[in-house]
Amino acid sequence: MLEFLSVVVGVKDPQKNSEELLVEGENRKRLHFALAKLNPKYRNTVFLRYYEGKSLKEIAAIMSCSEGVVKNRLFRSLRKLKSILDELK
């Protein structure tokens, strides 16, 4: 579980050595790659939620869709990201 988590966490820990930092860099690249493979609608939803930190209502307003659709879309995005990252392992 920790291994999977490490795939996506880009936190720089001062205690980590250079080898671990290299692995983190590699993981970030994988995440970027996985995001790039997502459908633009899903990718934008992920971006708005996790990068911009937008609320459900805000995302729904921006993407001109209902809140239910946003929730569903984000869940599907995560599921798709997970499957892409699984393939990349």
Next chain:
Amino acid sequence: MKSCKNFEQLIQNLIFDDISEVERNLLNVHVQKCEHCSKILELHTALRKSNFTTANKLPDNNYFQTIRQNVLRQVKTKRIQTFNLSDLFRRKKTILRPAYSIVVFFIIFLIGYYSHHWFKKDVASDRDLFITKIRQAAMQNRSLADVDKSPFLISQVRMERTDQGEIHLTFNVTTAVEYFGDLDDPLVKEVVTQALVNYTNDGSRLDAIALSTQLMDTKVKEALIFSMLHNENPAVRMNAMDVLGQMQLDDQIQQAIIKVLNSEQTVQMRLAAIELLTQENTYIQNLNQILQEKIERDPNSSVKLKAARSLQKIERR
């Protein structure tokens, strides 16, 4: 997986921090057993953590910047998704501009429709003007000599009678012309005349000869004489002589027939010439002498015999 379906909604709520304590506990219990759901939640946690804590530290965040710009651009352009007529013209992809397509198609249709009509009208008026000029020239051409000087050289003639009794002419005068006219029409007479003397096929010439029986006109008569004397095709010469024989034998025709009698190679034509010249009600000066010459000098015995019999007939009158 079936149980996962029940927890999807809870995970969706959790992502947006819209989950009660009871639901959270239920989800925790499920996640302990389900690797699939736990990994999704881990991904959610990781993404949230990575962005809020280290987004600015990511060495390569151009990708996110690009996405941000794209999203912001979309937010600007698609702020409110309501139908607006002007949207039909503003959308970026050409394929999504039905209004443009319809307008462009309509304009092309109008241009095509009217240009076709204008063109047709112009061509029709040009053609009418052209035919009027040929008709005017035809009216001025009274004899074969005038026809020779005519600025309009008619060739490739085809003619036929229509059910309405009109003459349907097709001919070339620098360009192809199609025309309908009656027997009194000067253009019909002109075309018939030129068909007899100008270059055209023998079929058309024979048609012209057949039609000329109904056209009482000097230049047609002269053209028939020309054909009778100079056409290369014996059938044309013979037909021309037949038609001339049906007309009133004036001096001009008589002289032409005498020329045929003296110079024609075809025996049948010479015989027919003797027949025409010795008709009743026909008086020709020196006919006896002409026939006597034929009896003495014609190489063909049938012509000699015919000339002798005709001479006897004349002397009995």
